[in-house]
Amino acid sequence: MTISTSDADLIRKRARELGFDVCRFTEVESAWPAGARLAEYVAQGRHGEMGWMADTLERRAHPRAMWDGARSAVVLGMNYGPQHDPLTLLDHPTRGMISVYAQGDDYHELIKGRLKQLASFMAAQHPAELKVFVDTAPLMEKPLAERAGLGWQGKHTNLVSREFGSWLFLGVILTALDLPPDPAGQDHCGQCHACLDACPTKAFPAPYQLDARRCISYLTIELKGPIPTEFRPALGNRIYGCDDCLAVCPWNKFASDAREKRLHARQALKEPRLSDLVQLDDPTFRLLFAKGPVKRIGRDRFIRNVLYAIGNSGDSGATVVVEPLLADPDPTVRGAAVWALSRLHEAAAFEALRAAHLPAETDPGVRAEWTLPDPHIA
Incomplete structure (x- = not known):
């Protein structure tokens, strides 16, 4: 027709x-x-x-x-x-x-x-x-x-x-x-x-x-x-x-x-604090992102992203909320927490964490994160 x-x-x-x-x-x-x-x-x-x-x-x-x-x-x-x-x-x-x-x-x-x-x-x-x-x-x-x-x-x-x-x-x-x-x-990108x-x-x-x-x-x-x-x-x-x-x-x-x-846009998602987001458990993650596309990646992958961002932030005060995630059930989250802390802590403090956590860590990926080259050494 x-x-x-x-x-x-x-x-x-x-x-x-x-x-x-x-x-x-x-x-x-x-x-x-x-x-x-x-x-x-x-x-x-x-x-x-x-x-x-x-x-x-x-x-x-x-x-x-x-x-x-x-x-x-x-x-x-x-x-x-x-x-x-x-x-x-x-x-x-x-x-x-x-x-x-x-x-x-x-x-x-x-x-x-x-x-x-x-x-x-x-x-x-x-x-x-x-x-x-x-x-x-x-x-x-x-x-x-x-x-x-x-x-x-x-x-x-x-x-x-x-x-x-x-x-x-x-x-x-x-x-x-x-x-x-x-x-x-028609393409108008030009040069x-x-x-x-x-x-x-x-x-x-x-x-x-x-x-x-x-x-x-x-x-x-x-x-x-x-x-x-x-x-x-x-x-x-x-x-x-x-x-x-x-x-x-x-x-x-x-x-x-x-x-x-x-x-x-939801006001809570325009400029959220990384230190608040990293503390989300699965129920609070689902509540915050209800009806939104972020929920599709799940809490663990999202927290992984937040931890990398915290590692880039230079905010040493965030170590208080990151350290508990070294015991997170998800190994990707634990590994991202290790990386973030390696960038936020002074070398001696990070070495103390490694001595406390590495012996008990069974996941090979997380163990590899603990043994990455020291970011404090240029």
Whole structure:
């Protein structure tokens, strides 16, 4: 069924009423170079421990590999840009930095409910099969968004919009309808490489390429177990995700002033004290992050991140709340506590802790943390 331009405009109008900032259309039947690029990315091992990328390669190869009946995609964006530069928190090392998108309710749920309402509206107007996607299914939203003209994939591999900078949540509705396609997005990065320069761990081997194994978002969210020692100092006080490459994008200055109503950050998550966060047990962790995306990594991985940040903070007073974690049931937490204390204590005090705890430690990974080179020796 082919939809007229006027009917397509009604879909856009309803999308705006539901709180989406942009709604555009694209066909999904032509060639899909993004699938080959993803296959090469996985073949190079740059996906790290994200095994689901390799497992779902075939379904990501083309939008119609997800659903053969798809003819068009409705691609929607919701601006979540912060009112203030999130990178200013780097100047306050005793406070934890949580990625802007994760400071409020889980955006998957926020977007999914509105997508379903829009899908219901479309089905009522034009009975045809459709499917809704919000980042959790093996559908490549960013290339679809570029093809639909929401923006382009920048040198940091995220979507960039001339209207909303690097701050867009994306959602997709695949439909059996033939919708009038919008012009594809054009790259406007030019000679700018601010996002590449801003990366603390040099996770971009080249423009438009990302090695997730070096990315702080991957390291603090996806990676299980200890974070490699070479990256720990670069984490700074980033305890969940990293906004550096997004926040420095020059196109952010054109983002709409109507951002505040889209995503409400919780006050407790804007500038939390690391010394408070490190004391969370599982029930208090779940309570603090209820309805938010941080809860998905679990208490132990989160405390691991907080401990590395404390180790980078220079706050020797935090040793009082870190030392009890040397007896934590989780070995990754114990190991991170060892690393933090090795950087905060004077050499003699740390040696006394090692003498007290190392003999009873049975986990080889934690024992290795106790025997790392002395950080006090240049």
